[in-house]
Amino acid sequence: MRKKFCLVYSGDLKILTESDISIALLHYPVFNKRGEIGSSAVTNLDIHDIARLAKTYGLRKYYIVTPLEDQKELVKTIVSHWTEKKGGIVNPDRKKALEIVEIFNSLDDVIDDISEEGAAPVCVSTSALRREGCRSIFEIRELIKNNKNHYLIILGTAWGLADEVFDKSDYVLEPLRGNSDYNHLSVRTAAAIIIDRLLSGR
Numbered sequence: 001m002r003k004k005f006c007l008v009y010s011g012d013l014k015i016l017t018e019s020d021i022s023i024a025l026l027h028y029p030v031f032n033k034r035g036e037i038g039s040s041a042v043t044n045l046d047i048h049d050i051a052r053l054a055k056t057y058g059l060r061k062y063y064i065v066t067p068l069e070d071q072k073e074l075v076k077t078i079v080s081h082w083t084e085k086k087g088g089i090v091n092p093d094r095k096k097a098l099e100i101v102e103i104f105n106s107l108d109d110v111i112d113d114i115s116e117e118g119a120a121p122v123c124v125s126t127s128a129l130r131r132e133g134c135r136s137i138f139e140i141r142e143l144i145k146n147n148k149n150h151y152l153i154i155l156g157t158a159w160g161l162a163d164e165v166f167d168k169s170d171y172v173l174e175p176l177r178g179n180s181d182y183n184h185l186s187v188r189t190a191a192a193i194i195i196d197r198l199l200s201g202r
Contacts, residue, residue, distance in 0.1 A: 021144065021198075022121070023054055023153045023191065024063040024110050027071065029162035040158040042071045047078055047101065048094070049188045055097040057199050060150070063113075067105045075103050107154070107165060114150050121152040125161060125169040126194065128183055134174040137197045143171075144198065153194065155187050 025046060028039040042064065054062040064075055079098050081087040088095030104110050114121040124140055144151055153173075154165060166172055176185065176193055185193075 020148070021059050021151045021153060021195075022061040022063060022114065023050065023059055023155065023195070024065055024107065025050060025187065025191075026107060026154060026156050026161060026165065027064070027066040027158075028068075028106070029164060030156050031159040031162060033159055035159075037162045038158075039066060039068055039071075042066060042075055044078060046157075046188060047075060048097070050191050051097040051101050052094075053188075053192050053195060054100055057195050059100070059195070061100050061102050063102050063104055063110045063152075065104050065107060065110060072103050075101070079103075107168060110152065111168075114152060117150065119149065121150040122147075122171070123152050123154060123169040124171045124173055125154045125166050126156070126173045126190065127160060127166075128175050128185075128190075129160070130175055131166065131172050134172045136174055137194070140171060140173060141198050153191075153198075155191055155194075157187055 027042055029037045030040050032038050032040075047064065051062050053059075066072060066075075079101050082091070082094050082098040088098075102110075102113070104113065111120055111123070122143075127134070154161065154169065156165070173194065175183065176190055177183070
């Protein structure tokens, strides 16, 4: 793991309005159902819905990470339809959301892209499983509120992020929990809950 920080949660839940945050959806490296590391397929819904989420909450960028050429071409085709072609004319709101989508081969490339602004981002990975040293949403919220770093929220697909992603992260967010033992959210739903809890006044 990268260097950890000591956090103290003050209980202050002021609304965060201009935090410098981006979100990354990794399709590699992720686990498949057999516990092997591989790549997952990009879905149209993930592109649209997380882009709209990111734009609504004022995130800087939405990074889609995949090393597969056919998947990158799929993303480019969908994004260009809404940002450069007829789709953006028919639905300008969708155009605004898709304009913040970026496609990269790897998490390292994403970190390098953000680092060009002057400093590497603080990476916060997510998991449906509790991992050692994970932090609460309130701790991460407090960190974001009191620091001026760029924060990168990292989500996985398939059966979750590979261990090497957590090794590159500064923090791991504790798993989301509802009011039952069921814990199988779509990544779009998880992303929406996480970003809302980090950035809303609730």
